[in-house]
Amino acid sequence: MRLDARQKQIRAYYRALFNAWGSQHWWPAQSxxxxxxxxxxxxxxxxxxxxxxxxxxxxxxxxxxxxxxxxxxxxxxxxxxxxxxxxxxxxxxxxxxxxxxxxxxxxxxxxxxxxxxxxxxxxxxxxxxxxxxxxxxxxxxGNHPVFVVDAYTRRILARHEILPEESAYDEIRKLFEQALAPVAESVAETRGSSKEYLAKGFPGAAHPPSAMSTAKRTALAQVYNEMHGLIVGVGKNYCKKSQARCDECPLQKFLPASN
Ligand code: SF4
Incomplete structure (x- = not known):
């Protein structure tokens, strides 16, 4: 898959997950x-x-x-x-x-x-x-704009044939950072409110709002923050190591034709 096509996919994942679950309120901490x-x-x-x-x-x-x-x-x-x-x-x-x-x-x-x-x-x-x-x-x-790559991120990318699971950490980080930068321009509209969050319960990997999750940060840091939380939600609830529950997953429509 070409680089711009990969970036487009990741932006689409962000929008699909955020629309489904809203703000994830990461990280749960008071300081x-x-x-x-x-x-x-x-x-x-x-x-x-x-x-x-x-x-x-x-x-x-x-x-x-x-x-x-x-x-x-x-x-x-x-x-x-x-x-x-x-x-x-x-x-x-x-x-x-x-x-x-x-x-x-x-x-x-x-x-x-x-x-x-x-x-x-x-x-x-x-x-x-x-x-x-x-x-x-x-x-x-620190609210610095860096994207956090974890095992769930690798698994989803591999199962969607975007990058192999063993890809270098920084290659994956940069792919997400570049893909999500344009989303930050519309973050004011997409950021979920506490009201919306409470109405949805605890979707994905959401935590209750905390001093750290609601701290002031740039739009870019906010989008990276949300995307990592959303990915954890996919990994914990659907894209498990032993079994992928694609039928119920919000990313199901993005699966490559070979799956
Ligand atoms: S649709 Fe969801 S569960 Fe299935 S491979 Fe993709 S991310 Fe994993």
Whole structure:
């Protein structure tokens, strides 16, 4: 498929999914730091386990920069245990705070005021931060306009014969970023309201509106934000690894003729 045809397809997916489900209200967090902690904890585990670990941190009053900085490592490990790989993740959270303290005087505001590409490189140099985690932090905590590629994105692209599943992360990211940029021009009209969201229940992978999901961001960051949430909705509910439930999926009409 030619590049412009692929981009057109992705724009059509966005419109079909957004019309079906509306705003997904990602990421569910009350602060930027809580979002970052969630991004580390969600690696290799289900979100329900992350919620338990976050609840433990919250009730111990440690879900803050100061909390993670001062918490003894063993205590941190105990609290985040439900998220799995808890020793590794506790160390990585401590390393993030150390990085923030040393490079940005503990200020997330200073961190996120860096140019996107430079900050992306810095995050990728941190232990335990791959492209998906780095881009999640950039987009959902920093409101930088980057698209987050995950396993669901790869699966959908492969099943729709747009790109092979093993394509390079940045190739997929750039394809989505370029495809969705024109959509941002009409985002004011397409952004779902809380009223619409409540009327539809919890479609796709929607979360209740939160301080982070309703934070001010550019139209471009808003569209990338929504598209990732919408794709998670497809992957979780229809495009499963073991079985594709195409008959009920909002993307069914876009399946290639060979399927
Ligand atoms: S479930 Fe079927 S229609 Fe939906 S995204 Fe997957 S392959 Fe496409």
């Amino acid at each position: 930027r730091f809580e979002m970052i902690v969630g991004a580390y904890l969600t690696q290799n585990t289900a979100w329900t386990n992350v919620e338990k670990a976050l609840a433990n941190l919250r009730s111990a009053r440690l879900l803050s920069l100061t909390g993670i900085r001062l918490a003894p490592l063993a205590e941190l490990e105990r609290l985040i245990r439900p998220a799995g790989y808890f020793r590794q993740k506790a160390k990585r959270l401590k390393l993030f705070v150390e990085f923030l303290d040393q490079q940005y005087q503990g200020s997330l505001k200073k961190l996120f005021s860096r140019p996107t590409e430079q900050l992306r490189e810095e995050l990728l140099n941190l232990h335990g931060v791959g492209p998906e985690t780095a881009d999640s932090i950039l987009l959902y905590a």
